[in-house]
Amino acid sequence: GNSVTQMEGPVTLSEEAFLTINCTYTATGYPSLFWYVQYPGEGLQLLLKATKADDKGSNKGFEATYRKETTSFHLEKGSVQVSDSAVYFCALVNSGGYQKVTFGTGTKLQVIP
């Protein structure tokens, strides 16, 4: 079956530091890959996505590249802000039109001033 593995958290960074949150996956076929963000007390929001190999998703300064050869989709940001403090979830959706979503366990990011 499908699975998503994220690095353990929490991750604590100082403001303006470089962020990497690792995500690797196991899936059949050609899944689409997503990063979602969950701010305290809220539901998940789509942060970025990539639908095929070598695609780069980007939004709000965050980037992730779909690497089929390493089955990875690592999230990066060059300079984090306090407002980026949240829980980040990596997820995949199987190809074929059936919207079965597999989530990672989430990585909590705390950015301190």
Add this chain to the structure above:
Amino acid sequence: EAQVTQNPRYLITVTGKKLTVTCSQNMNHEYMSWYRQDPGLGLRQIYYSMNVEVTDKGDVPEGYKVSRKEKRNFPLILESPSPNQTSLYFCASSHGQGAQENQPQHFGDGTRLSIL
């Protein structure tokens, strides 16, 4: 405004007392789903629905029921809640089959259930 609305946001209840968590979306999405979020386990799918009157079990369906009588609504029913169902629940929706590429989910703000 496009949104997924869950009610209630918070509920404390007792073992065995039937409860329903409602979910409604205004985006005409075919696909709807329920998840529970527990520390260290991420989000686990409970049930999903691919369209009206079409529902199926997710990864952790035991103790839950759902129905999809209308496209916009997808209630989650706990017939006889137990303490191990204490969790944070999310409803989500997206376009389903026929979409040109796999679609992201739109999530509600969550319902925190405590079963005593």
